[in-house]
Amino acid sequence: MSTHGHILPRTTPLTEAYWDGCRRGELRLQHCLDCGHVQLPPRSHCTRCRGSRLEWRASAGRGRVASFTWIHIPLTEAWASEVPYAVALVRLDEGPLMMTNLHDCSESQLTVGLEVTVTFEARDETIHLPQFRPAREEEVTS
Numbered sequence: 001m002s003t004h005g006h007i008l009p010r011t012t013p014l015t016e017a018y019w020d021g022c023r024r025g026e027l028r029l030q031h032c033l034d035c036g037h038v039q040l041p042p043r044s045h046c047t048r049c050r051g052s053r054l055e056w057r058a059s060a061g062r063g064r065v066a067s068f069t070w071i072h073i074p075l076t077e078a079w080a081s082e083v084p085y086a087v088a089l090v091r092l093d094e095g096p097l098m099m100t101n102l103h104d105c106s107e108s109q110l111t112v113g114l115e116v117t118v119t120f121e122a123r124d125e126t127i128h129l130p131q132f133r134p135a136r137e138e139e140v141t142s
């Protein structure tokens with residue numbers, strides 16, 4: 001599936017709760033009821049203890065940039081109007097590491113450790129992509 005040439009994720013029974021959360025403006029993570037591990041992306045079992053008792057819970061939607069790069073050459077024509085754009089690994093406050101786009105962020109502002117907050121971009125009626133932007137002053141936790 002694609003919109004404006006962008007390739008979009010497909011929902012599956014395993015990811016349905018995740019995408020449902022995104023449509024509601026909620027970033028959901030799987031919590032293992034056996035060992036407490038928190039994980040993303042969705043899996044059928046806990047990646048730490050292999051337990052299958054997983055529960056979806058809403059994330060606070062905050063984290064810090066762990067790594068990033070600026071894309072100056074678009075991968076496809078669909079991205080041509082968006083370069084340069086930032087792709088980052090964000091360490092969520094709950095633990096998981098998430099690859100994402102960063103918006104509303106200048107090259108001089110983006111650093112490792114920058115506090116960020118999730119936003120959602122509706123790409124179609126099913127897929128609302130979680131992305132991040134720098135946290136506003138009132139959202140900064142440190």
Ligand SMILES: [Zn+2]
Pocket residue numbers: 032033034035036037046047048049050051
């Ligand atoms: Zn576990």
